[in-house]
Amino acid sequence: MARTIPAVKIDEQVADNDVIPVAGGVRVIHTPGHSAGHIALLLEQDGVLIAGDICANMSGLAYSTVYEDMALGRQSLLKAAGLSFDQAVFGHGGPVTKQANAKLKEKFQQPNPFAGKPLKPV
Secondary structure, three states, X not given: OOOXXXXXXXXXXXXXXXEEOOOOOEEEEEOOOOOOOOEEEEEOOOOEEEEXXXXXXXXXXXXXXXXXXXXXXXXXXXXXXXXXXXXXXXXXXXXXXXXXXHHHHHHHOOOOOOOOOOOOOO
């Protein structure tokens, strides 16, 4: 039997480019792809992107394991890479502590070579 997770009450909705008035201002970046409502948070004063699940950094930058829409996920990665930040933290893996936006852009400017290809058994 499938387990369901109860809904939570949302106190306030945020939208792309909203600024949350904490920590000197945290900018909301709508980054769909992994999931339709995925957001990243940009601490502009500190130059830090809280990237969540737009990608992973387990043993180097890589696409996350699951995307609802891979092409949209890549667009979101490039959108984030176009912002001004030096460091990034991820839902999976370690941080990138220098030139994070440039590293994201370099890594994801080429399409994912595995997108749309079936996995082969080992």
